[in-house]
Amino acid sequence: MSTRTRRPPATHNWRFATAPGGLPLIGHAVRMGRRPLEFLTSLPAHGDLVELRLGSNRAYLPCHPDLVHEVLLNARVYDTGGPVKDKARPILGNGLITSDWTDHRRQRRMVQPAFHPARLPTYAEVMRDECAAESRAWQAGRPFDVGNAMQALTARVTARALFSTDIADRAVAEIQRSLPVIVHGAYRQAMDPTGLLAKLPIAANRRFDEALTRLRRLIHRIVEDYRTAATDRGDLLSALLTAQDPETGARLDDQEIHDQVMTLLLAGIETTASALAWSFHLLGRNPAAETALHAELDEVLDGRTPAYADIPRLDYTQRVFTESLRLYPPAWLFTRTTVETTELAGRELPPGSDILISPYVLHHTPALFTDPESFDPDRWLPERAKDVTRGSYLPFGAGSRKCIGDVFGMTEATLAVAAIASRWRLRPVPDTTIRPRPHMSLSSGPLLMVPEPR
Numbered sequence: 001m002s003t004r005t006r007r008p009p010a011t012h013n014w015r016f017a018t019a020p021g022g023l024p025l026i027g028h029a030v031r032m033g034r035r036p037l038e039f040l041t042s043l044p045a046h047g048d049l050v051e052l053r054l055g056s057n058r059a060y061l062p063c064h065p066d067l068v069h070e071v072l073l074n075a076r077v078y079d080t081g082g083p084v085k086d087k088a089r090p091i092l093g094n095g096l097i098t099s100d101w102t103d104h105r106r107q108r109r110m111v112q113p114a115f116h117p118a119r120l121p122t123y124a125e126v127m128r129d130e131c132a133a134e135s136r137a138w139q140a141g142r143p144f145d146v147g148n149a150m151q152a153l154t155a156r157v158t159a160r161a162l163f164s165t166d167i168a169d170r171a172v173a174e175i176q177r178s179l180p181v182i183v184h185g186a187y188r189q190a191m192d193p194t195g196l197l198a199k200l201p202i203a204a205n206r207r208f209d210e211a212l213t214r215l216r217r218l219i220h221r222i223v224e225d226y227r228t229a230a231t232d233r234g235d236l237l238s239a240l241l242t243a244q245d246p247e248t249g250a251r252l253d254d255q256e257i258h259d260q261v262m263t264l265l266l267a268g269i270e271t272t273a274s275a276l277a278w279s280f281h282l283l284g285r286n287p288a289a290e291t292a293l294h295a296e297l298d299e300v301l302d303g304r305t306p307a308y309a310d311i312p313r314l315d316y317t318q319r320v321f322t323e324s325l326r327l328y329p330p331a332w333l334f335t336r337t338t339v340e341t342t343e344l345a346g347r348e349l350p351p352g353s354d355i356l357i358s359p360y361v362l363h364h365t366p367a368l369f370t371d372p373e374s375f376d377p378d379r380w381l382p383e384r385a386k387d388v389t390r391g392s393y394l395p396f397g398a399g400s401r402k403c404i405g406d407v408f409g410m411t412e413a414t415l416a417v418a419a420i421a422s423r424w425r426l427r428p429v430p431d432t433t434i435r436p437r438p439h440m441s442l443s444s445g446p447l448l449m450v451p452e453p454r
Ligand code: HEM
Pocket: 096, 097, 108, 158, 263, 264, 267, 268, 269, 271, 272, 275, 325, 329, 330, 331, 334, 335, 394, 395, 396, 397, 398, 400, 401, 402, 403, 404, 405, 406, 408, 409, 410
């Protein structure tokens, strides 16, 4: 999607502000904890870079796309870090998301080939089969939780793209059982400023530890099986096992492979599922967009199951998903931490400063998107998209840590929306209010909808 390049003027008069409403000791922690979306989206009105206090920590929210880019494109100075990443490390180990700058570059070189465009058609076969199976399984007229269904679908797709052997079925069952417990537990721990919650002998912690142990065991067993068989199966895990660092010739060891698999499961399943659920929610409330989508699907597919080769012609389908990612970006907030003294927006930041990057804030800023609350897939038509300010649409991040699964996720979502919407119309259940839940990803919570055959 083309975007207009906008360079900041050499001497930009950046506005710096302190977020209003901070309380003694806790600062903005309560507002951030209770209604983070409302709080964060109120901040660009105060400045281009806004300082907030979360307990005794200071954090900075860049609200201008040029400042966000400055942070994301300078990964050495603005490294991964902060309290959320610290708490993710015991779960994810040392994989792409948790590794620091020096090691990240090596890891990315090793994992990138698994996402090479040449491998996508093979992954897309899994996506096509699973999306078609999902859309066949529904029963007309019976309300069901679309969020859960999308979660199950993306878990099956990701597991079968990772592991193409018979083990996939067992893996899917375990992933579906364990992953929600792990994601929920990780979120609770990330939000706990004391760090004590994880140590309490309570049932929730026990369930979390057990789920993590089960998933780890499963991954270890699968990696062992693959090593013994020593065959390239064309799946993601085979790609990781055969990956060789072009600079040193080294390969990933078993622990590194384990950590990358865990990272891919945690990064790839919930994100895509949340965005898909939002797409159906938005279509259910925007009949004109739904009609336009159906017209495209009828013309391009003519009743066929959508496949990889159809994607270039599914323009409107892709615009629907692109716009859903704008309104409800699953990665609504992520962080960086400065490793040395640096300057942002003319402000000196000491080492250890936490930077909050919020695609949600950018995507809802009226100065960046006309009528930002409206669902308008056609804002992504090429002739309109070219006016979108560079760096203001960031559902997959940017720079060297940009989502490695962006094309995978877009392909999966396009095929899922096409497969489902070519068979079904999903109707909202009357008198239900759906609000975004800013947890690990920006989910819709339970999303009951009623499938009607088309
Ligand atoms: C619509 C779906 C998705 C969204 C919105 C999304 C969003 C993101 C974002 C914003 C980041 C950057 C975070 C940061 O800079 O700290 C990221 C990183 C990542 N994503 Fe995704 N993602 C999606 C799907 C996927 C899929 C399907 C996979 C894998 C199968 C995946 C794997 C990863 C990994 C491994 C990283 C870390 C990359 C690195 O640091 O080098 N994501 N994702």
